[in-house]
Each structure stands twice: as C-alpha cells, then as structure tokens.
Amino acid sequence: MKIFNTLTRKKEELVPIKEGEFKIYACGPTVYNFIHIGNARPLCVFDVLRRYLEYMGNKVTFVQNFTDIDDKIIRRANEEGVTYKDISEKYIEEFWVDAKGMNIREATVHPKATENIDEIIDIVSALIEKGFAYAVEGDVYFSTKKFKEYGKLSHQPLEDLEAGARINIGEVKREPMDFALWKSAKPGEPYWESPWGHGRPGWHIECSAMVRRYLGRTIDIHCGGQDLVFPHHENEIAQSECCNGVPFANYWMHNGFITVDKVKMSKSLGNFFTVRDVAEQFGYEPIRLLMLSCQYRSPINYSFDAIEQCKASLERMYTCRNNLDFALKNAVDEAGADDGDIMALIDKRRGEFVDAMEDDLNTADAIGVIFELVRDINTNVNEGVQSRSIVEYAAEALDELTGVLGLLYNRKAEESLDDEIERLIEERNAARKAKNWAEADRIRDDLKARGIVLEDTAQGVKWHKV
Numbered sequence: 001m002k003i004f005n006t007l008t009r010k011k012e013e014l015v016p017i018k019e020g021e022f023k024i025y026a027c028g029p030t031v032y033n034f035i036h037i038g039n040a041r042p043l044c045v046f047d048v049l050r051r052y053l054e055y056m057g058n059k060v061t062f063v064q065n066f067t068d069i070d071d072k073i074i075r076r077a078n079e080e081g082v083t084y085k086d087i088s089e090k091y092i093e094e095f096w097v098d099a100k101g102m103n104i105r106e107a108t109v110h111p112k113a114t115e116n117i118d119e120i121i122d123i124v125s126a127l128i129e130k131g132f133a134y135a136v137e138g139d140v141y142f143s144t145k146k147f148k149e150y151g152k153l154s155h156q157p158l159e160d161l162e163a164g165a166r167i168n169i170g171e172v173k174r175e176p177m178d179f180a181l182w183k184s185a186k187p188g189e190p191y192w193e194s195p196w197g198h199g200r201p202g203w204h205i206e207c208s209a210m211v212r213r214y215l216g217r218t219i220d221i222h223c224g225g226q227d228l229v230f231p232h233h234e235n236e237i238a239q240s241e242c243c244n245g246v247p248f249a250n251y252w253m254h255n256g257f258i259t260v261d262k263v264k265m266s267k268s269l270g271n272f273f274t275v276r277d278v279a280e281q282f283g284y285e286p287i288r289l290l291m292l293s294c295q296y297r298s299p300i301n302y303s304f305d306a307i308e309q310c311k312a313s314l315e316r317m318y319t320c321r322n323n324l325d326f327a328l329k330n331a332v333d334e335a336g337a338d339d340g341d342i343m344a345l346i347d348k349r350r351g352e353f354v355d356a357m358e359d360d361l362n363t364a365d366a367i368g369v370i371f372e373l374v375r376d377i378n379t380n381v382n383e384g385v386q387s388r389s390i391v392e393y394a395a396e397a398l399d400e401l402t403g404v405l406g407l408l409y410n411r412k413a414e415e416s417l418d419d420e421i422e423r424l425i426e427e428r429n430a431a432r433k434a435k436n437w438a439e440a441d442r443i444r445d446d447l448k449a450r451g452i453v454l455e456d457t458a459q460g461v462k463w464h465k466v
Contacts, residue, residue: 006252027224030067031091034274044291064107098275101284113206132242138184138197144177154230204235222249286310292363323382331388349373
C-alpha cells in the first residue's frame with residue numbers, strides 16, 4: 001500500500017515498524033460542543049484506514065484521544081455555571097451518539113488529557129532538564145529555536161513561521177514561536193499540582209504524552225485534519241523528538257478541508273452544521289458516504305444536493321443487497337452454466353477495490369468499484385432464478401467490500417407478515433395462475449390499502465411495507 005506522507009510530501013510504501021502490525025494515533029475532538037461535519041471527515045476516513053489494514057490481515061492498535069481540558073471547555077463551563085468535567089463528559093456522550101450513528105468503531109483506547117497528567121509532567125520535566133523548555137512564573141514553554149528541525153512537517157523554515165508570530169498580552173515566553181507546555185492556573189480555573197505550581201497542560205503536550213503511554217516512542221502513523229499540520233502536529237514532533245530522542249511518527253496522513261456550498265464553513269457566515277443537525281434531516285449514513293466520496297486529501301464540498309445524492313446512492317446499494325436476500329429464497333441447489341464467469345467477474349471487482357485502496361486510500365475509486373459490482377450483480381444475479389452458490393458468493397462480496405468502508409450497516413431484519421396477509425398473497429398467486437386478473441388486482445389493491453406493496457418479478461413476488 002502507498003500513502004502520501006505529509007512529512008516527505010510524496011507517496012511512500014507503507015511499511016510498519018513490526019511486520020503485520022500498525023500503531024496509529026488520530027487526534028480526537030475537544031469536547032465542548034457537538035461535533036461538526038468538518039470533524040466527521042477524519043473520523044470516517046481514518047476509521048476506514050483502520051478497517052482496511054485489518055481487512056488485509058494486519059493487527060491495528062488505534063488510539064484516539066479526547067481533549068477534555070481546554071480554554072473553550074472552561075469558558076463553556078463558566079457560561080453555564082457548571083464544572084469543566086460536566087461539560088466534557090456531556091459532550092463525550094454526545095460524541096458517541098454521532099460516532100455510532102456514522103458507524104465509527106471505538107478505538108483500542110480513548111484516553112483523556114486529564115487521565116494523563118503524570119505522563120505530561122514527566123515529559124515537560126524531561127524537556128526542561130534537556131534544555132529544550134523553560135519555566136517562567138508558573139508557565140512552561142518549549143523553545144522552538146532549540147529544535148533545529150522545527151517546521152519539517154509544515155515545510156516552512158522557522159524564520160518564515162516567526163514572521164507571523166507574536167507574544168500576546170499576559171504571555172511571558174521568550175520568543176514569539178515558543179509554545180506552552182504547561183499553563184499556570186488563573187483564579188477559578190481547574191488545576192493540577194506540578195513542580196511549577198498549580199496549572200494545567202497546554203494543548204499540544206497531551207498528544208505526545210498519550211502516544212508515548214499507549215503506543216510507544218515511535219509510531220507508524222499519526223493522522224488528523226489538514227488544519228492540525230501547524231501548529232499542533234509540528235509542535236508534537238518537536239516536543240516528542242526532543243524528549244525521546246527518536247522519530248515520533250514514520251507517516252503522517254492529513255485529510256482535506258470541507259466547504260459548505262463551496263464556501264469555508266464558519267459560524268459567522270451561518271453555514272456551520274453539526275453532524276447532529278445533518279443527521280436529523282438526512283440520517284447518519286449519507287454523511288459517512290459523503291466523507292468517503294472524495295479521495296481523503298482532496299477538499300470536499302457539503303451541499304443539500306451532495307447529501308441527497310449520497311442518499312440515492314445508498315438506496316441503490318441497499319436495493320441490490322435486499323434483492324440478493326430475495327434471490328437466495330428462490331435459488332436452486334444446482335450450479336448454473338454461467339457461475340464460473342460470474343464469480344470471475346466478482347473477483348475482478350474485488351481486485352479493483354483493493355487496487356483503489358492501495359493507492360493512497362482512494363475511497364472515491366473504491367466506491368466506484370462497488371457500484372460496478374452492484375451493476376454486475378443486478379445484471380447477472382438478481383435477474384431470474386440463480387444457483388444458491390452464486391447468490392451467496394455475490395452477497396458475500398458486496399458485504400465484504402461495503403464493510404471495509406463501513407457502509408450498509410442499517411440493514412433491517414426481515415419483516416414478517418401476519419397469517420392473514422400471507423394467506424391473501426397466496427390467494428393472489430393462485431388467482432394469477434388461474435388468469436383471474438380481476439381477483440388478483442382486487443387482492444393487490446386490498447394489500448396496498450393495508451400498507452403492503454407487491455412487486456411481481458421473474459423470481460417471484462416481492463413485498464415491502466409502506
């Protein structure tokens with residue numbers, strides 16, 4: 001598999017530190033509000049990365065954090081007159097509603113910043129001892145000029161980065177580009193004990209601490225949104241590599257931005273949408289499909305038309321899969337003359353799907369392959385009576401490939417009909433055989449009035465409730 005490594009700015013063969021195993025860290029949300037559709041993209045993309053690596057036979061340890069102490073969380077808590085923990089725990093629970101709605105698998109570990117204070121203090125202390133950080137008036141800052149490779153992820157020299165930097169009122173750092181590892185507590189703020197007094201961790205240090213604790217000093221892949229390249233991920237590299245003395249992550253993957261009707265999403269523009277907002281109108285699964293409909297590094301545009309197209313696309317997939325269930329009921333045990341050719345065609349689609357995913361996780365092309373498979377199944381399997389083996393083979397392939405993308409997870413258990421409805425359907429079938437079309441139509445209209453719609457096909461009568 002080849003992926004685009006932000007660190008080297010080129011596609012590289014993805015080679016794990018230990019064969020057959022991947023250690024992945026994905027930056028999670030700051031839990032002070034509902035997640036928005038911009039947050040949904042890395043959740044869906046890197047969930048698929050994990051699923052695909054496991055599909056190819058690898059063991060994946062996947063860690064995704066919750067930032068549960070932060071200026072925004074404290075501000076929200078003060079506005080509502082509650083504790084920071086009330087806010088963070090509330091929105092972690094709300095996160096899980098949306099994440100499960102989009103079929104995001106739980107990470108191997110979901111650590112919180114506040115659960116790793118000791119590890120954070122250990123790293124900050126080590127950075128001070130090694131001369132990469134300094135304490136002043138209860139704050140601790142990382143000295144960016146001490147790390148000669150600072151800027152290697154964002155591919156900007158320190159001088160260029162410094163041009164737009166400044167020291168804000170109240171900050172006591174030595175240089176504009178220095179960043180906080182530990183913040184002294186202001187009156188009324190939550191705090192933890194530390195060698196530098198009461199305070200709390202800076203934003204960047206928590207990820208370095210959690211990576212080291214749960215995955216080790218060097219990991220295979222670190223991923224997140226493009227907006228995190230600088231300063232967050234740049235700062236993670238600096239503090240981790242200066243503390244640990246080894247490379248932090250071998251590969252960096254970043255997903256592209258989301259626009260709304262081709263305009264940058266912003267609360268001030270009134271085009272800001274939470275996942276919950278969109279799901280209440282369209283459901284969760286179309287959101288997931290939309291997030292995978294473009295290659296992950298490309299920008300993606302959210303619009304009413306785009307999400308409606310995703311709904312229609314999902315309906316095509318579900319119809320194909322439900323038709324396979326119906327075909328299986330009417331299948332015969334004897335092998336069909338074309339079974340070998342159909343299986344070969346299905347295998348060809350499997351290979352094309354893998355080729356797409358191996359090329360920098362190209363979910364857009366992979367989805368295209370699934371629709372080719374749907375067309376093949378509709379043409380060759382869902383028409384007429386087929387052998388049981390070929391129907392099962394087709395269903396297995398469709399489940400397999402959509403499962404890698406985390407789609408078709410809302411299939412309903414087969415509904416049952418009461419005895420009277422079943423009797424009426426049998427009576428209509430008998431009327432049709434006797435060419436008593438008036439009676440057949442009467443029963444059909446009767447069933448429709450009861451909310452049962454019939455569809456006559458070459459494989460028999462299908463029905464669904466309305």
